[in-house]
Amino acid sequence: MNQSFTDQEIITHVKKGGKDFEDVSLFLFHQFKGFISKVRSKLHLSQEEMQDAYADALVKLIRHLKNGQFRGDSKVSSYFYTIFYNTCVDVSRKNTSHKNMPTQELFEYDARETDLLHLMDVKDEARHVMRLMESMGEACKNILIDWGYFGYPMNEIAIRNNLSNAESARSMKYKCLKKLKGILSKQDIRK
Amino acid sequence: MPKKIKRHFIQTRYQKMNQETVDKFVQLFDNYLDGQLNSIDESALQTALTENPQLQSALKEHIESRANIRLVGEDKLKNLFLQEFDANQSINETNQTEPTAKQSDVVKNKPNHALKYVLLGLLLGAMIMAAYFLTSKTESKNKKEPLLIAMVEDPSYEQLRGETDSLSANNWRQAVQSFIKQDYQNSLSLLETINGESEFMIKHGGKYELMNGVANLKLEQFDSAETALLKITKENPYYDQAEWYLALVSFFNKNDQRAKERLTKIVQNENHYKVKAATQLLSQLE
Numbered sequence: 120m121n122q123s124f125t126d127q128e129i130i131t132h133v134k135k136g137g138k139d140f141e142d143v144s145l146f147l148f149h150q151f152k153g154f155i156s157k158v159r160s161k162l163h164l165s166q167e168e169m170q171d172a173y174a175d176a177l178v179k180l181i182r183h184l185k186n187g188q189f190r191g192d193s194k195v196s197s198y199f200y201t202i203f204y205n206t207c208v209d210v211s212r213k214n215t216s217h218k219n220m221p222t223q224e225l226f227e228y229d230a231r232e233t234d235l236l237h238l239m240d241v242k243d244e245a246r247h248v249m250r251l252m253e254s255m256g257e258a259c260k261n262i263l264i265d266w267g268y269f270g271y272p273m274n275e276i277a278i279r280n281n282l283s284n285a286e287s288a289r290s291m292k293y294k295c296l297k298k299l300k301g302i303l304s305k306q307d308i309r310k
Numbered sequence: 311m312p313k314k315i316k317r318h319f320i321q322t323r324y325q326k327m328n329q330e331t332v333d334k335f336v337q338l339f340d341n342y343l344d345g346q347l348n349s350i351d352e353s354a355l356q357t358a359l360t361e362n363p364q365l366q367s368a369l370k371e372h373i374e375s376r377a378n379i380r381l382v383g384e385d386k387l388k389n390l391f392l393q394e395f396d397a398n399q400s401i402n403e404t405n406q407t408e409p410t411a412k413q414s415d416v417v418k419n420k421p422n423h424a425l426k427y428v429l430l431g432l433l434l435g436a437m438i439m440a441a442y443f444l445t446s447k448t449e450s451k452n453k454k455e456p457l458l459i460a461m462v463e464d465p466s467y468e469q470l471r472g473e474t475d476s477l478s479a480n481n482w483r484q485a486v487q488s489f490i491k492q493d494y495q496n497s498l499s500l501l502e503t504i505n506g507e508s509e510f511m512i513k514h515g516g517k518y519e520l521m522n523g524v525a526n527l528k529l530e531q532f533d534s535a536e537t538a539l540l541k542i543t544k545e546n547p548y549y550d551q552a553e554w555y556l557a558l559v560s561f562f563n564k565n566d567q568r569a570k571e572r573l574t575k576i577v578q579n580e581n582h583y584k585v586k587a588a589t590q591l592l593s594q595l596e
Contacts, residue, residue, distance in 0.1 A: 232377050235342065238359060249374075268379055270344065
């Protein structure tokens, strides 16, 4: 990958979404790979664990860039190194202290989602997200991810998902989002 | 917060909201979640939310949905990164067969090589012997290791768009799992069960033939691999992958002429995702 980005360009591209988002994500992947051997020499993790932690840390970095948690007080590379190192320490701790303990994975709301939930005074519920998209069809899942996570514009979502045009992509997105909300409300009733 | 939106909050405070109004708030929240609104007027929004339970419940549901989408999106991104590790690994393995100019320089300039030959020369006391070692070393450096079928990376097959609750979709998922576990024979048997499903084949024929072709390639059933991959037409999104695997089929089937033709075609398309790998393989053939 020959493309190069400044810290500001990295943030702009991540927030912009779509192809720019994917390009900059790939750039970050290659840019910081040197940290793997650096951290590996300090913490003795397997290659597989290092790669998994590296991918996790990149996802976290992108989340922080996207939601404004990264405020630009340090360089993106230093910020990433801290996240990556801490992620590896977590893995290392899990290996040593909780080897045989069953763990329940918890998912947290990100900073912006938490901000909005706090505005509605739902502080107690704003801790964990319940994952409910598994029951959705792949078509809906892909459209919602392309829109809500990767931030592709509707015309590109149409191409990526074999839909005839932007309008049908928009209509599908609307239906899928409605379907997801239906699943969530059913879950609420059961709670 | 823009004045227009603020006015909107105030106007809707005491009214029962219709769907259109709720959608407008949802859009505002989407913009905030996507980082397109730098700040929101918390007090105005809070008032609107407190006085409109309907809005509050709609927005809470929306945030929960967006959080779910983000989680699944993050999983997908993580998988893309992990796949990138795999892809790099295969490229590196291929690269090992032929060092680049820079790598060759580094190898040539390694001091212990020179020292090794000097010591050998001193020990044996014969320049002929040293020259012999020097020649044999250079030859072994240039010797190309063969690319093995096991090194061939998996195609991208993860997405299944359309109906997913059908028997065909379930068999497809199992076929993918078997493929990941490198149980190619079982993967092919499961693919065979889908073959008759015309609706599935219309929608997912490209990825079906791609996996069928690569599984056959891995099992060194080159004719079947070729037949399957040739079914992927130019208009299909999986065509570029089919081109690459067809080149590999010819390569491993020792049909060098056909492999060269197919690799050249890839190299000539500068936007092809396998330009680098095809160039390397081509130089190996030449």
